[in-house]
Amino acid sequence: MSTRGRLRVYLGAAPGVGKTFAMLGEGRRARERGRDVVVGLVETHGRPRTAELLEGLEVVPRALLTHRGASFTEMDVDAIIARAPRVALVDELAHTNVPGSKHAKRWQDVEELLDAGIDVISTVNVQHLESVNDVVEEITGIPQRETVPDEVVRRADQVELVDMSPQALRRRMAHGNVYAPEKVDAALSNYFREGNLTALRELALLWVAGKVDQQLDRYRAEHGISGTWEARERVVVALTGGPEGDTLVRRAARVADRGKGADLLAVHVTSADGLAGADPADLARQRTLVESMGGTYHQVVGDDVPRALLDFARGVNATQLVLGASRRGRLAQLFSRGVGVETTARSGSIDVHMITHAEARRGRRRGPRSRAALTRRRRIAGWVLAVAGMPLLTAGLSPFREVLSLPSEILIFLCAVVAVALAGGTWPAITAAVGGSLLLNWFFTPPLGRFTIADPENLLALIVFVLVAAAVSTIVDLAARRTREAAQAGADAELLSTLAGHVLRGEAALPTLMDRTRETFGLTSVTLLERAGAPQPDDRAAPRHWRILATSGGPPVLCPGQGDTDVVVGDDLVLAARGRLLEAGDRRVLEAFAAEVAVALHQRRLREEADRAGPLAEADRTRTALLAAVSHDLRSPLASAKAAVESLRNTEIDWSQEDERELLATAGESLVRLDRLVENLLDMSRLQAGALGVVLHPTALEEVVPRAVDDLGHLGDRIDGDIPFDLPEVVADPALLERILVNLMANAVRYSPPGAAVLVTASRHGEHVEIRVIDRGPGIPAEAHDRVFLPFQRLGDRDNHTGVGLGLALSRGLAEAMGGTLVADETPGGGLTMILSLRRQP
Numbered sequence: 001m002s003t004r005g006r007l008r009v010y011l012g013a014a015p016g017v018g019k020t021f022a023m024l025g026e027g028r029r030a031r032e033r034g035r036d037v038v039v040g041l042v043e044t045h046g047r048p049r050t051a052e053l054l055e056g057l058e059v060v061p062r063a064l065l066t067h068r069g070a071s072f073t074e075m076d077v078d079a080i081i082a083r084a085p086r087v088a089l090v091d092e093l094a095h096t097n098v099p100g101s102k103h104a105k106r107w108q109d110v111e112e113l114l115d116a117g118i119d120v121i122s123t124v125n126v127q128h129l130e131s132v133n134d135v136v137e138e139i140t141g142i143p144q145r146e147t148v149p150d151e152v153v154r155r156a157d158q159v160e161l162v163d164m165s166p167q168a169l170r171r172r173m174a175h176g177n178v179y180a181p182e183k184v185d186a187a188l189s190n191y192f193r194e195g196n197l198t199a200l201r202e203l204a205l206l207w208v209a210g211k212v213d214q215q216l217d218r219y220r221a222e223h224g225i226s227g228t229w230e231a232r233e234r235v236v237v238a239l240t241g242g243p244e245g246d247t248l249v250r251r252a253a254r255v256a257d258r259g260k261g262a263d264l265l266a267v268h269v270t271s272a273d274g275l276a277g278a279d280p281a282d283l284a285r286q287r288t289l290v291e292s293m294g295g296t297y298h299q300v301v302g303d304d305v306p307r308a309l310l311d312f313a314r315g316v317n318a319t320q321l322v323l324g325a326s327r328r329g330r331l332a333q334l335f336s337r338g339v340g341v342e343t344t345a346r347s348g349s350i351d352v353h354m355i356t357h358a359e360a361r362r363g364r365r366r367g368p369r370s371r372a373a374l375t376r377r378r379r380i381a382g383w384v385l386a387v388a389g390m391p392l393l394t395a396g397l398s399p400f401r402e403v404l405s406l407p408s409e410i411l412i413f414l415c416a417v418v419a420v421a422l423a424g425g426t427w428p429a430i431t432a433a434v435g436g437s438l439l440l441n442w443f444f445t446p447p448l449g450r451f452t453i454a455d456p457e458n459l460l461a462l463i464v465f466v467l468v469a470a471a472v473s474t475i476v477d478l479a480a481r482r483t484r485e486a487a488q489a490g491a492d493a494e495l496l497s498t499l500a501g502h503v504l505r506g507e508a509a510l511p512t513l514m515d516r517t518r519e520t521f522g523l524t525s526v527t528l529l530e531r532a533g534a535p536q537p538d539d540r541a542a543p544r545h546w547r548i549l550a551t552s553g554g555p556p557v558l559c560p561g562q563g564d565t566d567v568v569v570g571d572d573l574v575l576a577a578r579g580r581l582l583e584a585g586d587r588r589v590l591e592a593f594a595a596e597v598a599v600a601l602h603q604r605r606l607r608e609e610a611d612r613a614g615p616l617a618e619a620d621r622t623r624t625a626l627l628a629a630v631s632h633d634l635r636s637p638l639a640s641a642k643a644a645v646e647s648l649r650n651t652e653i654d655w656s657q658e659d660e661r662e663l664l665a666t667a668g669e670s671l672v673r674l675d676r677l678v679e680n681l682l683d684m685s686r687l688q689a690g691a692l693g694v695v696l697h698p699t700a701l702e703e704v705v706p707r708a709v710d711d712l713g714h715l716g717d718r719i720d721g722d723i724p725f726d727l728p729e730v731v732a733d734p735a736l737l738e739r740i741l742v743n744l745m746a747n748a749v750r751y752s753p754p755g756a757a758v759l760v761t762a763s764r765h766g767e768h769v770e771i772r773v774i775d776r777g778p779g780i781p782a783e784a785h786d787r788v789f790l791p792f793q794r795l796g797d798r799d800n801h802t803g804v805g806l807g808l809a810l811s812r813g814l815a816e817a818m819g820g821t822l823v824a825d826e827t828p829g830g831g832l833t834m835i836l837s838l839r840r841q842p
Contacts, residue, residue: 004114004115004117005113005114005116005117005119005120006114006119006120006157007110007114007119007120007156007157008026008119008120008157008158008160009093009122009124009158010023010121010123010124010160010162011123011124011159011160011161011162011204011207012123012124012162013162013163013201013203013204013205014126014127014164014169014192014197014200014201015125016172016173016178016192017162017164018162019124020042020043020044020050020091021049021050022123022162023042023089023122023123024042024050024053025053026121027089027121028056030087035086035087036086036087037085037089038057038058038060038083038085038088038089039054039057039089040075040090040120041074041075041089041090041091041092041106042054042059042089042091043092044766045766046765047178058085060075060076060079060083060088061079062075062076063075063076063078063079063101065100065101066100067100068694068696068818068819069694069695069696069697070694070696070731070819071842072098072819072839073842074097074101075109077102077109077113078102080118081112081116081118084116084118085118086118087118088118088119088120088121089120089121089122090106090109090110090113090121091122091123092106092122093106093110093123093153094106094107094128094146094147094148095146096145097109107148107152111152124148124153126207127140127144128144128146128147128148129147129148129150129153129207130148131150132203132207133147135203136203139196139199140191140196141782141783141785142191143786161208163201163205165201166194166201169192169197170194170197173192233262233263233319233320234262234263234317234319235262235263235265235318235321235322236252236267236309236312236318236322237251237252237266237267237290237322237323238266238267238268238309238321238322238323239266240268241282241283241286242282242324243282244324245282245283245286245324246285246286247324247355248322249266249289249293249295250289250293251322251353251355252264252266252295252322252353253295255322255353256295262320263295263296264290264293264295265295265297265316266290266295266296267298267299267300267312267313268298268300269299269300269302269305269309269312270299270301298312298516298519298520299519299520300521301521301522301586301589305339306342306346308522309321309323309343310343310346310347311522312519312522315519318350320350320352320353321343321347321350321351321352321353322352322355323339323343323352323353323355324354325340325355326338326340326341340352340354379424380424381423382423382424382425382428382429383428383431385419385423385424386420386431386432386435387431389416389419389420389432390413390416390432390435391439393413393416393436394439397409398443401443406440406444409440409444410440413436413439413465414468414472416432416436417432417433417472418472418476420432421472421476421477422476425476425477426476429470429476430470433465433466433470434466437465437466440465510528510549510550510597510600510604511550513593513600514526514528514551514597515552516593517552517577517590518552518553518577521577521579521586521590522579523577523578523579524554524578524579525552525553525556525557525577525579526551526552526553526575526577526578527548527551527556527563527575527576527577528549528550528551528569528573528574528575528576528601529548529557529559529573530546530547530573531545531573532545532546545559546558546559546560546574550597553578553579557576557578559576560574562576563576563577563578564579564580564581564582565577565582565590567591567594569594569595569597573598573601575593575594575597577590637670637671638670640666640667640669640670641666641667641670641671641674644666644667645663647663648660648663694733694736694817696731696732696733697733698729698730699729699730699731699732699733699734699737700729701762701769701771702723702725703734704732704734704737704738705721705741705760705762705771706721707738708738708742708745709721709745711738712742712745712749715749718749718752718756718758719749719757719760720757720758720759720760722761722762723760723761724763727763727769728764728840729840729841730769730838730840730841731818731819731838731841732818733818736817737814737818737838739811739814740811740814740822741836743807743808744808744836745773746807747807747808747834748773748774748775748777748832748834749775751775751778752776752777752831753776753777756775756776756777758773758774759772759773760773761774764840765837767839767840768820768837768838769839771835771836772833772834772836773834774832774833775831775832775833776829777831777832778830778831779826779830779831779832780824780832782826785823785824788808788824789809789812789822789824790809811836815836815838818838819839820836820837820838820839821836822835
């Protein structure tokens with residue numbers, strides 16, 4: 001099995017920054033170093049300096065494909081694999097291949113090259129990344145139909161940002177180094193506005209920063225590095241749920257701002273034996289405050305609060321930790337250093353800021369710190385009291401043997417045993433009870449100095465003493481256990497409340513829930529696995545029988561047997577956790593998280609089903625609109641033709657020849673309208689069914705455009721044509737191209753001011769020829785540019801009383817059937833421009 005190739009991606013902040021130039025330069029340098037380099041596919045877009053870099057590089061011939069009668073070229077993946085180079089240069093990773101290609105997308109071609117052991121150097125612009133596609137459309141107003149999944153680029157071994165300041169890029173465009181001169185003005189005033197370029201640049205920088213963070217986290221996890229690397233400032237603020245939290249959050253935000261935009265993270269530790277009394281309302285308010293300042297809120301569970309804080313801080317590679325000053329009194333601080341001092345002592349390379357606040361200055365706490373279970377210190381104290389306290393008590397009572405009776409001495413020993421039970425629990429108390437009974441027998445029960453009892457009542461008293469001491473110690477231990485369980489249940493409830501808050505705030509997306517699960521339990525990685533195929537014997541230890549649906553953290557778990565903890569969510573779903581073994585209580589909470597993860601997965605799949613059902617719903621809406629539109633548009637010409645014919649058949653009226661000609665003309669025009677409508681409907685139906693016959697061959701625009709103008713009749717007088725005679729021929733069906741132009745020009749004339757001319761121009765752009773139909777009408781909003789191509793509507797609404805609204809929808813469908821595109825754009829100074837792009841004849 002060959003080793004998988006390495007992928008290097010040049011990420012462009014915007015078109016024209018030089019990513020293809022950088023890729024070719026790296027390819028030439030690799031060839032000079034002796035590596036076998038070939039060009040799989042490179043688009044020069046007519047840029048001479050880019051074309052110069054191609055000289056001397058071996059270019060693998062492209063594959064010739066035929067689609068709907070037209071010839072196209074795409075990258076020949078099989079030829080590159082057969083050539084077996086060490087490095088292949090592949091431009092435009094997000095490109096959509098011509099139907100009939102081996103893969104639908106070029107990034108899938110690249111994946112096959114990588115699987116064949118070939119290193120690939122590729123390019124992509126930030127606007128083509130799936131995660132920022134909607135943001136780019138909102139910024140620029142231009143949708144990007146070609147996208148590549150972020151994960152494809154994130155998996156690349158190297159991602160290099162190709163950047164350029166907006167001013168420099170605009171100067172480069174003005175000099176004609178990016179687009180042809182006739183396109184420069186329109187580009188500079190639309191997509192390449194300085195604000196757009198600045199926003200795209202910031203998006204690219206933020207995306208690359210996130211990629212670098214992932215690489216750093218992966219490296220640290222793979223090498224077991226727990227220390228903080230100050231590659232990027234991250235400020236963590238610890239919240240207890242007390243009123244001082246607002247002060248801490250604001251101070252931490254100022255610290256983050258001084259760190260030139262450092263990340264701000266707030267963490268609340270819910271501990272079964274440490275932190276109690278947190279006010280959920282205070283925590284909710286502080287969470288809102290953190291998020292309003294651009295930070296994120298997190299919650300973790302830990303028995304040792306300082307350790308939990310530092311584990312979280314090191315897990316997120318934090319550089320600074322903000323804590324509130326202790327609210328405990330000075331006497332309490334003598335017995336315990338407190339969370340702040342303990343955290344500072346263990347912090348290592350993390351800077352700890354101790355922030356004073358009003359509660360600390362008043363020297364009091366909001367409420368008592370309840371012990372949910374017996375700590376190690378209390379257990380030690382219990383054993384000390386049991387071992388040393390009973391002999392000391394015996395020595396103290398010995399001088400009073402003549403004064404005190406045996407029942408009184410037994411009651412005093414019983415009080416001591418109760419004190420031991422309260423301090424240390426069951427076993428120190430039982431030890432004290434047994435030891436106390438022996439001491440009572442030897443020193444206080446006649447005969448003295450011997451382990452014998454002369455009086456049966458004394459024997460009964462000692463037995464009752466031991467039983468009462470054991471019962472009291474058991475009750476104390478049971479109460480401690482119940483307190484611990486109640487505290488743990490409270491912590492779990494608070495944790496589940498936080499989880500419910502994530503869901504209510506719309507954060508229940510699968511990746512977010514996976515991240516929250518890993519952070520909450522301090523795990524290395526959490527992976528959601530789904531069984532692939534039918535259950536097999538012993539398939540829990542076979543990675544090939546499982547597929548990863550989602551993962552968070554370090555290396556994912558490949559099958560259930562590899563994790564430290566597995567939670568079965570359903571028949572075929574398992575949540576596998578790696579990092580530490582979880583206690584039973586934590587596992588129950590993890591099961592609640594796993595159930596929520598399963599719900600999130602189900603919701604995602606429902607959304608996917610809804611997306612697939614969307615076209616069916618749209619088809620129903622289209623059918624309804626069709627019935628409404630056709631009922632009007634068919635009736636109108638039929639009524640006109642019928643009225644004209646019936647008038648001519650009326651023998652009671654003596655029609656003049658002029659009247660007859662006018663009635664015949666009316667009937668003819670109505671039938672032409674009817675014929676055109678039926679033809680449009682049939683063509684639209686054929687397009688949607690993929691059955692439209694398209695015959696593509698080289699077509700000269702200077703022949704088609706005049707015919708389209710003639711078809712307009714008297715409307716053709718308002719068309720101004722500017723078609724250069726030296727334009728290359730386009731690959732098109734002449735009849736369909738003529739119909740597109742007639743529709744576009746008729747639509748432009750209809751919405752142009754009276755007497756205003758419609759301009760029709762054409763120009764070459766790389767491998768394409770663009771035909772522009774420009775009007776000076778009212779135009780339409782940028783957000784409606786795509787909706788105007790929907791069938792059975794006009795300008796975004798569905799009022800079909802003025803026409804069936806098929807012209808633009810049919811025109812776009814015909815353009816795409818010929819391998820071209822039809823888009824709308826604003827006319828500088830007002831109006832609408834329709835841009836028809838077709839491939840030029842090679």
